[in-house]
Amino acid sequence: MDNLMEWLNRLLEEMLEDLHFCFVTSQPSQGRATQNTRCMKNKARNQMLTGWNNLCRRGKEHAIIRTRPILEEAIGELCNTISAETLVIADLGCASGPNAFRVISEIIASVEGHYIRSGLCPPEIQYFLNDLPGNDFNSLFRSPYLYERRTSDQEVVGCLPLYVVGLPGSFYGRLFPLKSVHLFYSSYSLHWLSQVPRGLEDLESNIYITEESSPNSWKVYLEQYERDFSRFLKLRSKELFFGGRMILTSLGRGNPPTCGENTHLWRLLSDALRDMAFEGIIQWDKLKAFKLPIYFPLMEEVKAVVEKEGSLSIEKVHTFESNWDPLDESNEDFVLDEVSSGQHVASCIRAVVEPLLSNQFGDGIIDDLFSRLAKNVAKHMLKGKPKYLVFVLLLKLKG
Numbered sequence: 001m002d003n004l005m006e007w008l009n010r011l012l013e014e015m016l017e018d019l020h021f022c023f024v025t026s027q028p029s030q031g032r033a034t035q036n037t038r039c040m041k042n043k044a045r046n047q048m049l050t051g052w053n054n055l056c057r058r059g060k061e062h063a064i065i066r067t068r069p070i071l072e073e074a075i076g077e078l079c080n081t082i083s084a085e086t087l088v089i090a091d092l093g094c095a096s097g098p099n100a101f102r103v104i105s106e107i108i109a110s111v112e113g114h115y116i117r118s119g120l121c122p123p124e125i126q127y128f129l130n131d132l133p134g135n136d137f138n139s140l141f142r143s144p145y146l147y148e149r150r151t152s153d154q155e156v157v158g159c160l161p162l163y164v165v166g167l168p169g170s171f172y173g174r175l176f177p178l179k180s181v182h183l184f185y186s187s188y189s190l191h192w193l194s195q196v197p198r199g200l201e202d203l204e205s206n207i208y209i210t211e212e213s214s215p216n217s218w219k220v221y222l223e224q225y226e227r228d229f230s231r232f233l234k235l236r237s238k239e240l241f242f243g244g245r246m247i248l249t250s251l252g253r254g255n256p257p258t259c260g261e262n263t264h265l266w267r268l269l270s271d272a273l274r275d276m277a278f279e280g281i282i283q284w285d286k287l288k289a290f291k292l293p294i295y296f297p298l299m300e301e302v303k304a305v306v307e308k309e310g311s312l313s314i315e316k317v318h319t320f321e322s323n324w325d326p327l328d329e330s331n332e333d334f335v336l337d338e339v340s341s342g343q344h345v346a347s348c349i350r351a352v353v354e355p356l357l358s359n360q361f362g363d364g365i366i367d368d369l370f371s372r373l374a375k376n377v378a379k380h381m382l383k384g385k386p387k388y389l390v391f392v393l394l395l396k397l398k399g
């Protein structure tokens with residue numbers, strides 16, 4: 001596993017090095033001085049990007065590890081009941097970072113382990129990497145991980161033939177032929193809604209619902225989540241092979257709310273944006289028009305959608321908490337260094353929502369915004385260590 005981590009770090013650095021190279025060569029008409037300045041800025045930005053992505057990766061790795069027992073169980077049941085020559089697996093919302101490969105290697109290791117233990121003839125694996133069309137699929141397919149798998153002797157035991165396919169498209173639409181997928185996997189993606197729901201005027205300058213928001217705003221978000229998640233389940237149930245499994249890891253919220261609720265985090269970002277509007281750095285009407293297309297459900301809301309949609313049954317549910325600061329692996333309920341932790345959290349949030357915010361408010365405000373967020377998070381951490389809630393669900397088609 002250590003080798004894999006080393007390799008993943010190298011991969012990320014190489015990908016960013018490539019980005020740097022492309023930037024320089026695609027500006028042939030620029031003067032050398034301008035080019036150099038841009039190169040330096042770009043290199044600095046890439047170094048920051050490496051930092052942010054590494055931070056976020058640490059948090060999500062934690063989720064991958066906590067999902068392992070459910071994954072092992074799902075693969076074991078799947079391989080015992082299905083005798084396909086090719087096992088079809090899809091990671092929905094894979095993104096373009098090293099976590100996509102962490103998921104592939106977890107799944108492949110689990111399948112390999114199962115067949116080595118059972119002594120049965122292993123299948124070949126067709127593995128789909130799905131995300132929105134804007135995802136950087138090229139960087140995924142340039143990775144040494146896939147290259148090494150392609151060129152290795154695929155007949156060797158412990159190295160199953162693996163055929164990886166990129167699949168751009170929204171998981172709120174059909175992605176696969178009927179009954180063709182044996183295992184769906186999705187982590188940290190289903191809190192993204194298909195759109196910002198309409199009817200959020202009550203939210204005023206908040207970019208997401210808060211505990212003080214009107215019942216109507218909560219209802220509007222919940223209804224959009226119910227429509228989207230129900231559609232997702234309906235589509236996947238058509239595409240899932242009978243006996244297949246689906247593992248969904250998603251961010252949720254608890255009842256009663258804790259200081260680690262995701263809603264608090266977005267409220268701290270709203271506070272930072274509001275301060276900038278008061279200072280005239282951003283426009284109020286732009287702030288009021290900006291809402292996030294996300295929703296963090298209660299477990300009972302998740303279960304209600306699955307039951308109402310009706311095609312799948314929940315086989316297993318696992319819930320765990322994860323520290324807001326991905327680098328804080330301690331179990332104490334206080335934060336040791338809230339200033340550094342605030343910066344780590346702000347960097348992670350930046351990696352997730354920077355494109356949306358730059359699009360609405362321009363690139364120029366981003367550094368200032370996230371340094372304000374870091375301070376707001378640090379202040380919030382004085383109340384206790386905030387942890388967000390993660391749900392893992394194992395589903396299968398009803399019999």
Ligand SMILES: C[S@@+](CC[C@H](N)C(=O)[O-])C[C@H]1O[C@@H](n2cnc3c(N)ncnc32)[C@H](O)[C@@H]1O
Pocket residue numbers: 060092093094095096099100130131132135169170171172186187188189192194352
């Ligand atoms: C936070 S990343 C999670 C990445 C990875 N699964 C992990 O666990 O590290 C969420 C990903 O979901 C993708 N996503 C959001 N909505 C989507 C949709 N409707 N269809 C496919 N992918 C989507 C985003 O583009 C993003 O890459």
